[in-house]
Amino acid sequence: MKIPASYQIKGIDAYTIEHEPVSSADLMMRAAGTVAEWLWQHVEYDTSFKVMAGNGNNGGDALVVAMLLAKAGFNVECFLFNYSQKLSPDCAFYKEEIAKRTNLRFAEVTDPGFRPDIKADEWVIDGLFGTGLNRPLEEPFVSLIRHINTSDATVVSIDIPSGLFGEDNRQNNPEHCIHATYTLSFQFPKLAFLFAENSKVVGDWQVLPIGLHPKAIEKCQTAYNFATREEMAQLLKPKDKFAHKGIFGHALLAGGSKGKIGAIVLAAKSCLRSGVGLLTVQVPASGNDILQISVPEAMTIPDEGENTITAVQIGEKINAVGIGCGMGTSVEAAQALHQLLQTCDKPMEIDADALNILAQHPEWIKLIPTNSILTPHPAEFDRLAGKSATGYERLEKARDFAAKNKVTVVLKGAYTAVINADGEVSFNSTGNPGMATAGSGDTLTGILVALQAQGYQAFDAARLGVFLHGLAGDIAARTIAFESITASDITASLGFAFNELRSKTSNKHS
Numbered sequence: 001m002k003i004p005a006s007y008q009i010k011g012i013d014a015y016t017i018e019h020e021p022v023s024s025a026d027l028m029m030r031a032a033g034t035v036a037e038w039l040w041q042h043v044e045y046d047t048s049f050k051v052m053a054g055n056g057n058n059g060g061d062a063l064v065v066a067m068l069l070a071k072a073g074f075n076v077e078c079f080l081f082n083y084s085q086k087l088s089p090d091c092a093f094y095k096e097e098i099a100k101r102t103n104l105r106f107a108e109v110t111d112p113g114f115r116p117d118i119k120a121d122e123w124v125i126d127g128l129f130g131t132g133l134n135r136p137l138e139e140p141f142v143s144l145i146r147h148i149n150t151s152d153a154t155v156v157s158i159d160i161p162s163g164l165f166g167e168d169n170r171q172n173n174p175e176h177c178i179h180a181t182y183t184l185s186f187q188f189p190k191l192a193f194l195f196a197e198n199s200k201v202v203g204d205w206q207v208l209p210i211g212l213h214p215k216a217i218e219k220c221q222t223a224y225n226f227a228t229r230e231e232m233a234q235l236l237k238p239k240d241k242f243a244h245k246g247i248f249g250h251a252l253l254a255g256g257s258k259g260k261i262g263a264i265v266l267a268a269k270s271c272l273r274s275g276v277g278l279l280t281v282q283v284p285a286s287g288n289d290i291l292q293i294s295v296p297e298a299m300t301i302p303d304e305g306e307n308t309i310t311a312v313q314i315g316e317k318i319n320a321v322g323i324g325c326g327m328g329t330s331v332e333a334a335q336a337l338h339q340l341l342q343t344c345d346k347p348m349e350i351d352a353d354a355l356n357i358l359a360q361h362p363e364w365i366k367l368i369p370t371n372s373i374l375t376p377h378p379a380e381f382d383r384l385a386g387k388s389a390t391g392y393e394r395l396e397k398a399r400d401f402a403a404k405n406k407v408t409v410v411l412k413g414a415y416t417a418v419i420n421a422d423g424e425v426s427f428n429s430t431g432n433p434g435m436a437t438a439g440s441g442d443t444l445t446g447i448l449v450a451l452q453a454q455g456y457q458a459f460d461a462a463r464l465g466v467f468l469h470g471l472a473g474d475i476a477a478r479t480i481a482f483e484s485i486t487a488s489d490i491t492a493s494l495g496f497a498f499n500e501l502r503s504k505t506s507n508k509h510s
């Protein structure tokens, strides 16, 4: 699913109006209708609404929502904040309509000091500003928004919380934005929803399809995508009936150190649950027995180092190499990584301590083989590329990093961003807070290297692997509380995740 920028949405909107064709007032009715329908499904029959409309089309949507709610029998009071005495044409049109209604209370507000009374059990519909916001909000809106935010009412923002920009909010003050309980975004998610710094503003968000023209959506060029299940299912390769393990690749995992052999055990287990034909694991000598006993399906190469790996042996038949899990940042481990980077031409999946070592030796980054993946969490990425004040800033740095170094970067988080060397970004749509647990990243490494060994290109392996990892976490969360999910639970659910994704594929073709 594309994530167009606010200015691009305007173009898609205009194309739809011209080519469907549909009048802008009817399109507004359709958009507002989806909001009203959502509300009917989520509120009690005796809910009271305070609808706050601004002077643009977001305000127009709010006026229509108010009329539809009143028509359905809800108690509605609607305020049109028109300090500048200037309405968009469609907002003006629906103002005339709403003023004729007797089944709701309507007032146009021009007094900057006026604050509507809001009770804690009411629902506020926020239609003050949408994607037409062109500068940070100032008074009197800031005080009005503060009044709404401190009301304890449930707040539903139409399209986007008022005051928030769809993309870059680095110069914006979150306290000057509506803090929505729910945000109902038309047709597409907004980029800003995907950054942790905006979560308090955006609340729970959903996309409501409003039938914008498919041709205009197809033509829209954007670097940002939100991974849907259908798109990810198309990436998953079928398993041929006459398949044998030789065609599913041979992965090598290298890592572990004394006290952190578990990390590589976790990666090995998830790797074997992700379709790889063969797996070899290189661990410090002291970890060899641990690995053989806990993962009998894997072959092992005990390193000469007792408690850390010192050199990585890549046999000719290895198709992909995963390195970093639990390996530590000792001098020996760093040398092993350096030697590997100098000799390996296979796709690599570089995680955890291998990333920390690279941060200490940035001159080694250029040695990374083509078609490789790096999987930093935000702190690891900041070590590689410098500190970022916001998720937006970090994402832009990660796009630069991926392009400059010709690698795929997996910036992990609640909405993991998978970024290719062309700067394209695919945000993951699966996963849950229960996955913020020790070893969860190691299980991801195992999945990714398994997919690379099977011949998936880096960007596809990363998008698909991240999606499956999150889906496995979601499946685990159906029966296990977030608090109790472990990395091993994610691996245990991987088989169900593959099944769910594949069953979507077969549904699609049946």
Ligand SMILES: NC(=O)C1=CN([C@@H]2O[C@H](COP(=O)(O)OP(=O)(O)OC[C@H]3O[C@@H](n4cnc5c(N)ncnc54)[C@H](OP(=O)(O)O)[C@@H]3O)[C@@H](O)[C@H]2O)[C@@H](O)CC1
Residues within 6 Å of the ligand: 009, 010, 012, 013, 027, 028, 031, 054, 055, 056, 057, 058, 059, 060, 061, 088, 128, 129, 130, 131, 132, 133, 134, 135, 136, 137, 138, 158, 159, 160, 186, 210, 212
């Ligand atoms: N996507 C779609 O296809 C559909 C979209 N639809 C809806 O349209 C919405 C976008 O509508 P929009 O373009 O009219 O912009 P909107 O946000 O209502 O406000 C613009 C007004 O705000 C003003 N203004 C701006 N910044 C300001 C500030 N800081 N402080 C004060 N004022 C400020 C600006 O005036 P200015 O002062 O700049 O002249 C202008 O008057 C979109 O979010 C969705 O809800 C649906 O109806 C149909 C289908």
Ligand SMILES: Nc1ncnc2c1ncn2[C@@H]1O[C@H](COP(=O)(O)OP(=O)(O)O)[C@@H](O)[C@H]1O
Residues within 6 Å of the ligand: 377, 412, 413, 414, 415, 416, 430, 431, 432, 433, 434, 435, 436, 437, 438, 439, 440, 441, 442, 443, 444, 469, 470
């Ligand atoms: N709130 C969340 N929602 C969804 N996924 C999450 C959330 N928190 C963490 N994750 C996922 O869990 C994994 C954690 O990885 P990482 O931080 O490397 O963990 P570890 O170092 O313990 O292995 C990442 O894939 C991340 O995307």
Ligand SMILES: [K+]
Residues within 6 Å of the ligand: 058, 126, 127, 128, 129, 130, 157, 158, 159, 160, 161, 162
């Ligand atoms: K809004």
